Amino acid sequence: MGPRRSMRDADCPYIAVCGPDPASEDAPAHAEHVGRLLADAGAVVVCGGHGGVMEAVARGAADRGGTVVGILPGADRREGNEHLTVRIATGLGELRNALIVRTVDAVIAVSGGFGTLSEVALALKTGVPVVGLDTWELSKAGRALDPDPIVRAATPEGAVREALRLAGARTRDRPEATGGRG
Amino acid sequence: MGPRRSMRDADCPYIAVCGPDPASEDAPAHAEHVGRLLADAGAVVVCGGHGGVMEAVARGAADRGGTVVGILPGADRREGNEHLTVRIATGLGELRNALIVRTVDAVIAVSGGFGTLSEVALALKTGVPVVGLDTWELSKAGRALDPDPIVRAATPEGAVREALRLAGARTRDRPEATGGRG
Amino acid sequence: MGPRRSMRDADCPYIAVCGPDPASEDAPAHAEHVGRLLADAGAVVVCGGHGGVMEAVARGAADRGGTVVGILPGADRREGNEHLTVRIATGLGELRNALIVRTVDAVIAVSGGFGTLSEVALALKTGVPVVGLDTWELSKAGRALDPDPIVRAATPEGAVREALRLAGARTRDRPEATGGRG
Amino acid sequence: MGPRRSMRDADCPYIAVCGPDPASEDAPAHAEHVGRLLADAGAVVVCGGHGGVMEAVARGAADRGGTVVGILPGADRREGNEHLTVRIATGLGELRNALIVRTVDAVIAVSGGFGTLSEVALALKTGVPVVGLDTWELSKAGRALDPDPIVRAATPEGAVREALRLAGARTRDRPEATGGRG
Numbered sequence: 114m115g116p117r118r119s120m121r122d123a124d125c126p127y128i129a130v131c132g133p134d135p136a137s138e139d140a141p142a143h144a145e146h147v148g149r150l151l152a153d154a155g156a157v158v159v160c161g162g163h164g165g166v167m168e169a170v171a172r173g174a175a176d177r178g179g180t181v182v183g184i185l186p187g188a189d190r191r192e193g194n195e196h197l198t199v200r201i202a203t204g205l206g207e208l209r210n211a212l213i214v215r216t217v218d219a220v221i222a223v224s225g226g227f228g229t230l231s232e233v234a235l236a237l238k239t240g241v242p243v244v245g246l247d248t249w250e251l252s253k254a255g256r257a258l259d260p261d262p263i264v265r266a267a268t269p270e271g272a273v274r275e276a277l278r279l280a281g282a283r284t285r286d287r288p289e290a291t292g293g294r295g
Numbered sequence: 296m297g298p299r300r301s302m303r304d305a306d307c308p309y310i311a312v313c314g315p316d317p318a319s320e321d322a323p324a325h326a327e328h329v330g331r332l333l334a335d336a337g338a339v340v341v342c343g344g345h346g347g348v349m350e351a352v353a354r355g356a357a358d359r360g361g362t363v364v365g366i367l368p369g370a371d372r373r374e375g376n377e378h379l380t381v382r383i384a385t386g387l388g389e390l391r392n393a394l395i396v397r398t399v400d401a402v403i404a405v406s407g408g409f410g411t412l413s414e415v416a417l418a419l420k421t422g423v424p425v426v427g428l429d430t431w432e433l434s435k436a437g438r439a440l441d442p443d444p445i446v447r448a449a450t451p452e453g454a455v456r457e458a459l460r461l462a463g464a465r466t467r468d469r470p471e472a473t474g475g476r477g
Numbered sequence: 478m479g480p481r482r483s484m485r486d487a488d489c490p491y492i493a494v495c496g497p498d499p500a501s502e503d504a505p506a507h508a509e510h511v512g513r514l515l516a517d518a519g520a521v522v523v524c525g526g527h528g529g530v531m532e533a534v535a536r537g538a539a540d541r542g543g544t545v546v547g548i549l550p551g552a553d554r555r556e557g558n559e560h561l562t563v564r565i566a567t568g569l570g571e572l573r574n575a576l577i578v579r580t581v582d583a584v585i586a587v588s589g590g591f592g593t594l595s596e597v598a599l600a601l602k603t604g605v606p607v608v609g610l611d612t613w614e615l616s617k618a619g620r621a622l623d624p625d626p627i628v629r630a631a632t633p634e635g636a637v638r639e640a641l642r643l644a645g646a647r648t649r650d651r652p653e654a655t656g657g658r659g
Numbered sequence: 660m661g662p663r664r665s666m667r668d669a670d671c672p673y674i675a676v677c678g679p680d681p682a683s684e685d686a687p688a689h690a691e692h693v694g695r696l697l698a699d700a701g702a703v704v705v706c707g708g709h710g711g712v713m714e715a716v717a718r719g720a721a722d723r724g725g726t727v728v729g730i731l732p733g734a735d736r737r738e739g740n741e742h743l744t745v746r747i748a749t750g751l752g753e754l755r756n757a758l759i760v761r762t763v764d765a766v767i768a769v770s771g772g773f774g775t776l777s778e779v780a781l782a783l784k785t786g787v788p789v790v791g792l793d794t795w796e797l798s799k800a801g802r803a804l805d806p807d808p809i810v811r812a813a814t815p816e817g818a819v820r821e822a823l824r825l826a827g828a829r830t831r832d833r834p835e836a837t838g839g840r841g
Contacts, residue, residue, distance in 0.1 A: 124373075127372065127382075157381065180380075180381065182381060182383070184383070188397055188570070190309065190398060191306075198362075199339065199362065199364060199381050200309075200398070201364070201366070201383060201394070201398050202397060202398045203394060203397065203398070204397050204569075204570050204572070205568075205569065205572070206552070206568050206757075206761075206785075207757055207781055207784055207785055208568070208569070208754055208757040208758070208761075210757070210781070211752075211753055211754040211756070211757060211777075212383070212385060212754070215370055215384055215385065215386050215752075215754075216372060216382070216383050216384045216385070225799075226784070227780045227781075227783040227784035227808075228780070228784045230776070230780035230783075230784075230797070231757075231777050231780035231781045231784060233780075234773045234774070234776035234777035234779075234780055235753055235756070235773075235777045237773040237776075238753055238772070238773035238774045238776075238777060239752075239753055247799075247800065248799070249797060249798075249799060250797075250798045250799060250800075250801070251776070251795060251796075251797070252795075252796045252798065253770075253771070253793075253794070253795060253796060254793065254796075255796070262773075370752070386751075386752050386754070387750075387751065387754070388575075388579075388603075388734070388750050389575055389599055389602055389603055390572055390575040390576070390579075390750070390751070392575070392599070393570075393571055393572040393574070393575060393595075394572070397570075397572075407617070408602070409598045409599075409601040409602035409626075410598070410602045412594070412598035412601075412602075412615070413575075413595050413598035413599045413602060415598075416591045416592070416594035416595035416597075416598055417571055417574070417591075417595045419591040419594075420571055420590070420591035420592045420594075420595060421570075421571055429617075429618065430617070431615060431616075431617060432615075432616045432617060432618075432619070433594070433613060433614075433615070434613075434614045434616065435589075435611075435612070435613055435614060436611065436614075437614070444591075488737070491736065491746075521745065544744075544745065546745060546747070548747070552761055554673065554762060555670070562726075563703065563726065563728060563745050564673075564762070565728070565730070565747060565758070565762050566761055566762045567758060567761065567762070568761050576747070576749060579734055579748055579749065579750050580736060580746070580747050580748045580749070
């Protein structure tokens, strides 16, 4: 009953893994490894449910018996990749990117297209920590943001470690962390 | 691996169970029984994640090892009841009612307040079958709708049987049922 | 500059007018008259932007030089009827019904299909007053709700008078009514 | 009737102007000038409705008799700045950023925080042209995107000229441009 226990626990971390579809180079392998590590750590993985990085992270997490939620842009649950264990068909199109960010404690961005960039930006705007693995760099007037708002990781192991640490710190800091309805 | 198998299966039915918080009279007992029966049938239960009928159906489904998704109106996952196995914190308020309806194959309405009525209406508007157990009756100009767009059930067993039947018929009738991306 | 003045005023009433597309019998004529009266009163009319009652109310309001906002379900502004003065293309499908309700001070339901019913229900759930003109009647266990949560009107004039009265009362009762950021 | 004519016309351009609140340096003056020019060109201005760049563009557009729509994150219309001529209170929080992008033909980003970055990203993802005035620069692996997906402008005049040009080209290219329901 161990896995079910953690699945029911309202305090287990929820981590979004964002990235492009299709994905190239190391991104799918990195994402799959991230998925495995997150599942092993008892985290719920949230993703956009499509292919590329989203499919790779889902495959990794599902292979370790983890929970992988796909928050889909379309209105048909079947549009999601085959590894998802829970499918939410939103019909919201790209608005669903904000939902992915909203329900998690931290975001891991693996590589990334413009959809990923929107998720990174929404997370930074709303105070959700972002860990990046070969992802976007942000600058204005020719100068990189300093300090960098994205925590950079060099490996899947580093990305998962940082995401879980930041998710834990954020949860502890929330004033209502000891109470709540649920 | 039996339960995990059905959880991964994109074709297992998703059934929303809607009802008021707080709930009175028979509604909590009915909802809990509905939750048990849906979990036993391998369906994913979707609800609004709060108390009353939503908590009762979650308790029933979770006690049988089922998957219960709470699509919460607020932005904090912890606001959901303790029986949920997956929590989506939307921050959408009552707009989340439409998301609940959108991701399922059928809706079971148990008793009901105005939130439930909105879910029933959105389901009927978008062609999602609705099964009612002691729920709203609709009329215009003093005459009940004929035929009644809500399939009435007298017991939890009847409600679940009808919902699964209607969900199956709907899935089979969708033109894309044999293909799809996922 | 009189009309522009009221358009800029954050405190002018916003009234949603909801109803079916297509509409039959008296509904289009009633809706058009409601639109004229609301525009004459300086209210901003909000509707779903399509045909039937939505087109009739837009025509009435636009003919009197009023502002008519269409909150459209699709992602293309051009799907709205020709009388709208402002078009918001949401791409949200029926989720947009909740947005219509959220931004107004009162709802007038003229006749009605299931979409209208969802708007009535969401308004009642969130405390937005609802005035009905030949619209839905709600009952449970064979008994009509008592008191009726919908304020019934017999004529367009009565519907507009009640909606403006209820909108005004609601605005005055809001604790922040004298301050606010804007 | 000139201004009303263009307001009713479904084909007048809708341009979003995005930027931070608070705004510093040249951003407010630039935004106000952008607002004036857009109103003079008969465009409908869409913004997030708050302060900073959003307030400055609204002031500029309203001073020229233009239409300025504020799509607000909160559920109270009065949270918008005083220059808005139409207020949509969404209660969606940062999800409303995607609505701003969805309803327009082009986006002008003036300076920018993370909210602006999310709007730029969502526009680029969904094919809505983006014109930048002292806004974000995007790079990966230490190299700026080439070609730059953001059309850079050096002045408010240049930004408005490019946005109107791109909006017009986009509208003409849409296959349904000659038909449509509205």
